[in-house]
Amino acid sequence: MLTAVSLGPGDESLLTPAAREAIENADVVAGYKGYIALVPPELLEGREVVSTGMMGEVERARQAIESARAGRRTVMVCSGDAGIYAMAGLLLELLEADGLLDEVPFEVVPGIPAFNAAAALLGAPLMHDFASVSLSDLLTPWEVIEKRLRLAGEADFVIALYNPRSKKRSDHLRKALDIIGESRDGDTPVGVVGRAYREGQSVHLTTLESLEPEMVDMQTVLIVGNSATRETGGRMLTPRGYHRKYDIKTTG
Structure with missing residues (x-):
């Protein structure tokens, strides 16, 4: 399972229960290092973290996809809403380009956009x-x-x-x-x-x-x-x- 998870604007009180649950159920948490910092620390405990810097979107997206293909529950965290100027689109594009839409279950957890x-x-x-x-x-x-x-x-x-x-x-x-x-x-x-x-x-x-x-x-x-x-x-x-x-x- 590959899930694009929306963190909202940054305050923990605005992290939706659905987003929190998705991270809690994940084996791997991927994301831009600045957005990883927005995840409540307790939600990262016991989970592998995959982070890259700015301009590393394709690299971390491919790492997340490979993690999901290996059977690991993987989330890609994004600030605001994952479907607005964020990573949901790139993940879906790469799954489409590599012919993996039927192999890798994919979903988006919405959040509060900027x-x-x-x-x-x-x-x-x-x-x-x-x-x-x-x-x-x-x-x-x-x-x-x-x-x-x-x-x-x-x-x-x-x-x-x-x-x-x-x-x-x-x-x-x-x-x-x-x-x-x-x-x-x-x-x-x-x-x-x-x-x-x-x-x-x-x-x-x-x-x-x-x-x-x-x-x-x-x-x-x-x-x-x-x-x-x-x-x-x-x-x-x-x-x-x-x-x-x-x-x-x-x-x-």
Whole structure:
């Protein structure tokens, strides 16, 4: 059995019972070393740990698959949700490419993705249609990312931005904000959440024109509001539309 297990944003209280059970039942726990560190230590006791550094995704995925083929219950741990910008897709691709879909049982245990964690800390910014875009061009051409940003902006989606700024891609975020700004006012609220539910957590509410890219790193998720999003009581709110259908104001 090979299982992609979602750890959630990082706080142990947000690790689902299903994820905990999958790790408890595993013989082997594989994952990026930074995500292995998010696993409660007691869950790693008595289990083989297979970890690699950044850019070692294919290597650890193949190690996990071989472990599962050998009859060992193997889990691949991922931060957030394993099926969102994480390892579930690569595992399934490799099983498909090697003709192992019928030989290796495979499942995914869902979890709380980063944009959900960020949204909870900001208030209620994802109450209407939204798009999620990663600014990493390691696997996706930048021209494609620009097109997605532009169309999402024109369609008035709330936009969650993953992998917004690294040392090698220090200018991508500024370019992305400029593209979104082609169809959005400068005072559009933007939530900036770093290390959600982990040590060093930060939560800031700013605007599209005031955001300073230097305050952002790869462990940050940004949520850019749509034309209806507003700041209220220090929170970020995107109305669902109830005010157009019902009288939501109290009287007296």
